[in-house]
Amino acid sequence: MKWVTWEQVGVDRMACAWLIKKYIDPEAEFLFVPVGQKPLPEGAEAFDIPGVRLSHHRGHCTFHTMLREFDLADPVLERIARVVDEADTVQDVTLEPVAPGLDLICQGIRLTSPDDQVALERGRLIYDALYAKFEVEPT
Amino acid sequence: MEPVSGQVWVLLVYKIPREPTSSRAYVWRKLKRLGALLMHDAVWVLPATSWTREQFQWLVVEITELGGEAQLWESRLLLNGQEETLAQQFQARVDAAYEEILAELSRGNADLVALSRRYQQVRAQDYFQSELGKQVRTRLMTARGGFEP
Numbered sequence: 200m201k202w203v204t205w206e207q208v209g210v211d212r213m214a215c216a217w218l219i220k221k222y223i224d225p226e227a228e229f230l231f232v233p234v235g236q237k238p239l240p241e242g243a244e245a246f247d248i249p250g251v252r253l254s255h256h257r258g259h260c261t262f263h264t265m266l267r268e269f270d271l272a273d274p275v276l277e278r279i280a281r282v283v284d285e286a287d288t289v290q291d292v293t294l295e296p297v298a299p300g301l302d303l304i305c306q307g308i309r310l311t312s313p314d315d316q317v318a319l320e321r322g323r324l325i326y327d328a329l330y331a332k333f334e335v336e337p338t
Numbered sequence: 339m340e341p342v343s344g345q346v347w348v349l350l351v352y353k354i355p356r357e358p359t360s361s362r363a364y365v366w367r368k369l370k371r372l373g374a375l376l377m378h379d380a381v382w383v384l385p386a387t388s389w390t391r392e393q394f395q396w397l398v399v400e401i402t403e404l405g406g407e408a409q410l411w412e413s414r415l416l417l418n419g420q421e422e423t424l425a426q427q428f429q430a431r432v433d434a435a436y437e438e439i440l441a442e443l444s445r446g447n448a449d450l451v452a453l454s455r456r457y458q459q460v461r462a463q464d465y466f467q468s469e470l471g472k473q474v475r476t477r478l479m480t481a482r483g484g485f486e487p
């Protein structure tokens with residue numbers, strides 16, 4: 200299946216792409232369009248674009264929305280959603296010190312990647328690592 | 339934080355139902371946390387960076403979800419000097435917050451954990467890289483005591 204998002208991926212979209220590949224659609228193919236471009240390509244599921252189903256809702260990041268939309272109940276994924284929320288959105292309560300660091304690292308991955316495709320692939324390593332660590336560390 | 343050109347600004351205009359008041363307060367708090375300036379009780383302003391643009395975009399979505407209406411604009415000031423005045427307003431606000439931290443640091447027994455957290459919050463709104471912010475950072479690092487920084 201095809202998935203589409205805006206160019207210049209960051210912390211939330213890297214997390215989403217990792218989630219899609221690992222839990223939703225292993226054959227996922229990602230397309231990128233310039234920020235604000237309309238209309239979006241047909242036949243592709245849009246994510247992390249304002250106004251689409253799979254995006255920020257109720258003050259939460261797109262990763263958080265995806266867990267709900269695809270019924271992924273896993274406390275480790277919930278914790279990652281909390282981290283991405285704090286990294287990508289303005290929150291009054293901050294409980295995850297890794298969040299600002301993760302945001303910077305993801306931005307850095309994009310800066311050192313030739314394109315968004317490669318950035319998403321590299322980002323997967325980060326989220327695999329985060330998942331592994333949260334799995335052994337009780338919240 | 340990426341450097342601000344000082345030329346382009348993002349403007350948010352919104353209306354939200356009076357009730358529930360929690361929704362109004364929620365949006366207000368978010369704007370405050372972003373460090374946006376309210377001009378003439380009408381328009382919220384931030385210098386345009388990819389981050390502020392994105393945050394305002396999501397806020398528009400949230401306001402709509404809360405039953406309100408919002409428009410997001412990008413604009414430039416056309417008259418001489420107004421741009422600087424606006425930038426100074428942003429600067430003055432973070433500087434006041436930095437001054438408070440410096441004052442706390444001058445007292446004995448300053449709570450370094452709380453102050454460094456406060457510093458990080460202010461720095462997130464420091465869109466014009468205040469000199470005072472650098473001072474606060476240095477003072478926090480030296481205030482920890484023990485070893486030379």
